[in-house]
Amino acid sequence: xxxxxxxxxxxxxxxxxxxxxxxxxxxxxxxxxxxxxxxxxxxxxxxxxxxxxxxxxxxxxxxxxxxxxxxxxxxxxxxxxxxxxxxxxxxxxxxxxxxxxxxxxxxxxxxxxxxxxxxxxxxxxxxxxxxxxxxxxxxxxxxxxxxxxxxxxxxxxxxxxxxxxxxxxxxxxxxxxxxxxxxxxxxxxxxxxxxxxxxxxxxxxxxxxxxxxxxxxxxxxxxxxxxxxxxxxxxxxxxxxxxxxxxxxxxxxxxxxxxxxxxxx
Amino acid sequence: xxxxxxxxxxxxxxxxxxxxxxxxxxxxxxxxxxxxxxxxxxxxxxxxxxxxxxxxxxxxxxxxxxxxxxxxxxxxxxxxxxxxxxxxxxxxxxxxxxxxxxxxxxxxxxxxxxxxxxxxxxxxxxxxxxxxxxxxxxxxxxxxxxxxxxxxxxxxxxxxxxxxxxxxxxxxxxxxxxxxxxxxxxxxxxxxxxxxxxxxxxxxxxxxxxxxxxxxxxxxxxxxxxxxxxxxxxxxxxxxxxxxxxxxxxxxxxxxxxxx
Numbered sequence: 163x164x165x166x167x168x169x170x171x172x173x174x175x176x177x178x179x180x181x182x183x184x185x186x187x188x189x190x191x192x193x194x195x196x197x198x199x200x201x202x203x204x205x206x207x208x209x210x211x212x213x214x215x216x217x218x219x220x221x222x223x224x225x226x227x228x229x230x231x232x233x234x235x236x237x238x239x240x241x242x243x244x245x246x247x248x249x250x251x252x253x254x255x256x257x258x259x260x261x262x263x264x265x266x267x268x269x270x271x272x273x274x275x276x277x278x279x280x281x282x283x284x285x286x287x288x289x290x291x292x293x294x295x296x297x298x299x300x301x302x303x304x305x306x307x308x309x310x311x312x313x314x315x316x317x318x319x320x321x322x323x324x325x326x327x328x329x330x331x332x333x334x335x336x337x338x339x340x341x342x343x344x345x346x347x348x349x350x351x352x353x354x355x356x357x358x359x360x361x362x363x364x365x366x367x368x369x370x371x372x373x374x375x376x377x378x379x380x381x382x383x384x385x386x387x388x389x390x391x392x393x394x395x396x397x398x399x400x401x402x403x404x405x406x407x408x409x410x411x412x413x414x415x416x417x418x419x420x421x422x423x424x425x426x427x
Numbered sequence: 428x429x430x431x432x433x434x435x436x437x438x439x440x441x442x443x444x445x446x447x448x449x450x451x452x453x454x455x456x457x458x459x460x461x462x463x464x465x466x467x468x469x470x471x472x473x474x475x476x477x478x479x480x481x482x483x484x485x486x487x488x489x490x491x492x493x494x495x496x497x498x499x500x501x502x503x504x505x506x507x508x509x510x511x512x513x514x515x516x517x518x519x520x521x522x523x524x525x526x527x528x529x530x531x532x533x534x535x536x537x538x539x540x541x542x543x544x545x546x547x548x549x550x551x552x553x554x555x556x557x558x559x560x561x562x563x564x565x566x567x568x569x570x571x572x573x574x575x576x577x578x579x580x581x582x583x584x585x586x587x588x589x590x591x592x593x594x595x596x597x598x599x600x601x602x603x604x605x606x607x608x609x610x611x612x613x614x615x616x617x618x619x620x621x622x623x624x625x626x627x628x629x630x631x632x633x634x635x636x637x638x639x640x641x642x643x644x645x646x647x648x649x650x651x652x653x654x655x656x657x658x659x660x661x662x663x664x665x666x667x668x669x670x671x672x673x674x675x676x677x678x679x680x681x682x683x684x685x686x687x
Contacts, residue, residue: 185552268532270512338453421515
């Protein structure tokens with residue numbers, strides 16, 4: 163099959179999935195609803211547990227780092243919640259296709275539907291956690307200025323990258339079953355070397371190397387504008403470059419894998 | 428009547444990669460590749476491949492009712508999956524024209540935590556049923572499945588028979604022009620079967636093309652006008668129902684005699 167054919171088929175998969183957006187949305191929403199079925203607060207348990215965790219971590223680390231709570235807590239709330247979104251999206255990307263094995267093997271279904279489902283599920287969790295950010299920002303009178311508009315392009319990059327990640331890891335993990343623990347270890351390391359809990363300024367002069375860390379770039383383009391700074395040009399450049407690489411690799415792999423996923427799962 | 432529904436396969440082959448143990452592991456594959464490059468090992472990590480379909484060429488046009496026979500593992504379900512667009516053939520070409528519904532899995536997309544009614548709505552979404560037709564779908568399924576008040580209770584608490592009725596009703600609610608059916612559809616308790624048979628027959632009559640895989644020869648004789656006999660992924664015989672089935676029965680019989 164020629165590359166043009168593969169491209170056409172993959173693009174058709176995407177278009178067909180967009181037409182089925184109501185299915186993908188419903189599946190993602192049901193995942194959340196069923197996870198919290200029977201509890202009175204439902205998904206708001208998420209909000210509460212995130213809130214408690216951020217409160218506790220905030221008190222501890224502001225003391226350890228000798229930072230004022232006023233300075234530290236809004237930063238921590240934003241970082242930690244964005245990081246949980248990123249980490250759980252990456253982890254769940256590994257099972258995007260394997261969790262829908264029975265559907266894939268019994269009807270023709272565009273693969274992007276499963277990507278959309280995973281994205282929807284994680285965006286809904288994020289939406290519930292946003293409440294914590296709003297409360298923290300309100301308590302500490304942290305009002306984002308006009309720079310906050312920069313989160314619009316940043317959010318678009320996050321969504322595109324999230325889809326690329328689900329496709330790439332989803333297909334790869336369908337073929338190789340030992341990826342999941344590898345991904346888990348990588349994300350664990352990434353959490354510690356990325357300024358999520360600690361602030362970038364604490365690195366001192368070494369801060370100039372931070373844009374080499376793709377996780378930092380991604381986090382910073384969304385975080386900095388909300389804390390009243392613009393992300394630096396280097397950070398944006400890093401975010402765009404790394405995203406371009408991720409999307410290219412993901413698409414090329416999907417072109418090859420699309421026809422094989424049904425055999426792999 | 429609109430014309431032109433067809434299924435066209437030319438030289439279609441499908442092989443299954445058999446992944447087992449270490450070939451599922453990236454670590455081992457990388458290690459094997461590294462070792463192989465050093466020349467210590469060669470040809471040891473060849474992939475095992477099962478050739479499920481070999482060089483299948485067939486054309487089905489509007490009005491044809493095709494039955495598939497063959498022993499277990501002959502490739503019947505694989506051929507249905509290829510026609511349904513689930514398995515993409517490694518070689519050869521497949522062209523399909525017309526809406527298609529494949530009845531392969533009775534519990535397709537069913538979620539035991541959801542109520543019957545919610546499952547019907549979900550199934551409608553899977554099949555791409557437009558919103559305006561969803562209430563019609565619900566009524567149709569509810570009327571057939573006869574679940575009564577259970578319709579608003581989670582499927583988890585249904586009896587096995589109720590689950591089968593719901594699954595069957597949902598699968599057969601969407602009327603396609605091309606209907607692919609695996610044999611499980613014709614199994615079930617006798618009481619329900621009579622009713623199910625009626626509904627299936629209506630659906631079969633409404634479809635332009637039927638492809639049915641079954642071991643129940645009497646059903647094939649009633650419903651099909653053409654039979655393809657698959658053997659180890661190849662078309663062993665292709666012709667009018669009685670002709671092929673008689674030959675098939677004769678061979679099955681001979682095998683039993685030889686084995687005995």
